[in-house]
Amino acid sequence: MNSSSSDGLERYQTHEPENLQERYAHRAAHMKPSEIRSLFAVASRPEIVSLAGGMPNLSAIPMDMMAGIVEKLIRDDGQEALQVEDNPYGLLGFDRPSPNAMRAEDSENVIYLGSFSKTIVPGFRIGWALVPQSLKEKLVIASESSILCPSNFSQMAIASYLANQPWREQIASFCALYKVRRDAMLSALDAYFPKAATWTKPAGGFYVWVTLPPEIDTKAMVPRAIAAKVAYVPGTAFYADGFGSWSLRLSYCYPTPERITQGVMALSKVVEQEMLSRGITN
CATH class of the missing domain: 3.40.640.10 (Type I PLP-dependent aspartate aminotransferase-like (Major domain))
Known part of the structure; x- marks a missing residue:
């Protein structure tokens, strides 16, 4: 480093x-x-x-x-x-x-x-x-x-x-939909992600911000996640100085709860493999 x-x-x-x-x-x-x-x-x-x-x-x-x-x-x-x-x-x-x-x-x-x-x-x-x-x-x-x-x-x-x-009723229906999907993502992260990872519990919006051990480079990990049919935004995309390389952003606004669970399961295996390759214990 x-x-x-x-x-x-x-x-x-x-x-x-x-x-x-x-x-x-x-x-x-x-x-x-x-x-x-x-x-x-x-x-x-x-x-x-x-x-x-x-x-x-x-x-x-x-x-x-x-x-x-x-x-x-x-x-x-x-x-x-x-x-x-x-x-x-x-x-x-x-x-x-x-x-x-x-x-x-x-x-x-x-x-x-x-x-x-x-x-x-x-x-x-x-x-x-x-x-x-x-x-x-x-x-x-x-x-x-x-x-x-x-x-x-x-x-x-x-x-x-x-x-x-x-339009207010329409937005209320969106919020109800996104809440179900947010809950599905948080439940899947709790169930499958390594204990060394942490994440936000958003009260609204579209995204969960995940923080991994600092040895993990989420930008370098993208190709392996794509191979597992999962896409995310690496944390460095949100900073001007390369900060946040061990973070990533997940979106729950579009996939169904079932797809969210499948995606989190697949990504968890990618993260676990990254941790294993760097000798990081969970």
Whole structure:
């Protein structure tokens, strides 16, 4: 393992406890150094702070805790920055009501980003944003310069659907479906995966984030998983610095519970073989 990987592992083991609520509560309450404070050392003011939740593992950060972090780490330092609340999975909660958006508390400093791709029509690739009025025209120009123009047909179809169809009931039915599939994946992981692995227990969304022993390279393991008829996203895809090489993301939104169980069983054998080849005991 090279020095940078070793440093990353040490950082992960020391500062990344599994319980994200505990982690963020600790930071908010005790004002430990954070990535946001590190930005202040090299810039007088960050332009944007992204409130990406528990990405990439999609663990939910309590909204009151997130608001407290922003308040203490930004405003108490005399800094002001736009906050971007990217929340494409916000309506897809299973175990508890979806939390209120921070945008509802601060309409002048929070940009809220949503998407219809996760709830209604994935193929249309249409999203939406709530922005401060002062930024509306600038955002339209930025959108036009990057994508020219979203499809008018797609936008009109979505507008008609929202106006004339019971879309809230439709999303509720999706949530019920995804909850069954999430439960199937968690049950299969409990039953078949090595004890050395850990994973999140998502309260919504599409994915489970799995963490394997640090000696396992999930990107290098992909061909063997494909041979076993299982696909996943390696953890490194979600980081800019190669971090997360021992993690992977599994999706439960499309397969049936039976296929999910079969897939987890097959992947568990691949993981066990990887561990065995590296002398890792379960």
